[in-house]
Amino acid sequence: MMGTVGTVPLGEGEPARQEPLTAAEITEYVVTAAVWAPSVHNTQPWRFTAEGQRLSLYADAARQLRVADPEGREMMISCGAALFTARLALRSLDYVPETSVLPDPGQPLLVARVNWPQRATRTEFEQRLFGHVRQRRTHRGGFDTVPLPPGLLAALREAAARYDAVLRVVADDGRRAALAGAIQQAEQAQRLDAERVAELARWAPAPGSTRADGVPPDSYPARAEHTDPDFPGRDFAHGHGWGLPPLATASWHRSAGVAALLTTAYDRPADWINAGQALQRILLTASTSGAAVALHTQPLEFAQLRESIRTGLSDGAYPQLVLRFGTVTQVAASVRRPPNDVLSTGNSEDGGTTQE
Numbered sequence: 001m002m003g004t005v006g007t008v009p010l011g012e013g014e015p016a017r018q019e020p021l022t023a024a025e026i027t028e029y030v031v032t033a034a035v036w037a038p039s040v041h042n043t044q045p046w047r048f049t050a051e052g053q054r055l056s057l058y059a060d061a062a063r064q065l066r067v068a069d070p071e072g073r074e075m076m077i078s079c080g081a082a083l084f085t086a087r088l089a090l091r092s093l094d095y096v097p098e099t100s101v102l103p104d105p106g107q108p109l110l111v112a113r114v115n116w117p118q119r120a121t122r123t124e125f126e127q128r129l130f131g132h133v134r135q136r137r138t139h140r141g142g143f144d145t146v147p148l149p150p151g152l153l154a155a156l157r158e159a160a161a162r163y164d165a166v167l168r169v170v171a172d173d174g175r176r177a178a179l180a181g182a183i184q185q186a187e188q189a190q191r192l193d194a195e196r197v198a199e200l201a202r203w204a205p206a207p208g209s210t211r212a213d214g215v216p217p218d219s220y221p222a223r224a225e226h227t228d229p230d231f232p233g234r235d236f237a238h239g240h241g242w243g244l245p246p247l248a249t250a251s252w253h254r255s256a257g258v259a260a261l262l263t264t265a266y267d268r269p270a271d272w273i274n275a276g277q278a279l280q281r282i283l284l285t286a287s288t289s290g291a292a293v294a295l296h297t298q299p300l301e302f303a304q305l306r307e308s309i310r311t312g313l314s315d316g317a318y319p320q321l322v323l324r325f326g327t328v329t330q331v332a333a334s335v336r337r338p339p340n341d342v343l344s345t346g347n348s349e350d351g352g353t354t355q356e
């Protein structure tokens, strides 16, 4: 549903709230927006604590994918996306966020602390990006055979560069086929691994579920949409036939779109958080241009496949995400936990755990 949560403006063009806001109101506004960040399997692996004019973002290790993501790399990318969204929410109120990433070596789950000591008028672009936080959706499947808007790829590369990440378009036919082949291999290996299958099933609720996390059936196609080369999606339905029926207007010939890798020069938690910030800026920038984005992290969850992509397709830089960009009519839905489930106020600094 588009619109307001409390009095928070979440849609493009909706009026900003009237001043002045208390620190508690600002915090609620920021967290209400931040929960709409993308996260691996919609695990939403984050918690926030607020003390006055300071917000702390923690990774929630209880929501980490222990089998697919033992190092917590994808968990930290997801938290980086939430951090970018929180900072953008502050900008939408004309605050200038002051951010300290991984501020305490003794608390590896403390992703960032943010405060907002100064003000400066938001730019039109920041406001447009913010207007897409709530409406952006991950795409799963093929694209229409329509080119991307001119200038979009340059804007996406620039978005990545702001966070020391590189968006590498994989344009050459042979390299595209190699990337698609790595995803196909990962999907095959995943489907034969009982532990991985069980973990994915835990984040793939059945139709009609009231869960506020995981990947719901109305966010993926019931029938795999094949492209050439084929970039298979994850098997969220695991044989149940769940998913969206094809749109009557969808053409049979679907394009794989523009394939790309988001990479970082190093592979430390700070780089994963950077990749997450870059990812959300990329996704929102694409959304403001009417482009959709599909994500494929399957091959990056297998050490050997990740290494072969690193050495063969990304000049030795560390691949953090595989993306495809294109144009398509999107009807996918998604869900989130309410902000009160993830925000605690007061002096509690133990935000890294959860009771769920």
Ligand SMILES: Cc1cc2nc3c(=O)[nH]c(=O)nc-3n(C[C@H](O)[C@H](O)[C@H](O)COP(=O)(O)O)c2cc1C
Binding pocket: 036, 037, 038, 039, 040, 041, 042, 074, 075, 077, 078, 081, 136, 137, 138, 139, 140, 214, 215, 219, 233, 234, 295, 296, 297, 298, 333, 334
């Ligand atoms: C680190 C990361 C990895 C992801 N990997 C995949 C993936 O392999 N396949 C996929 O369909 N979606 C992937 N996603 C997208 C999430 O499933 C999606 O963000 C989540 O379900 C919430 O839905 P939304 O993005 O439509 O709001 C990934 C997202 C993140 C942040």
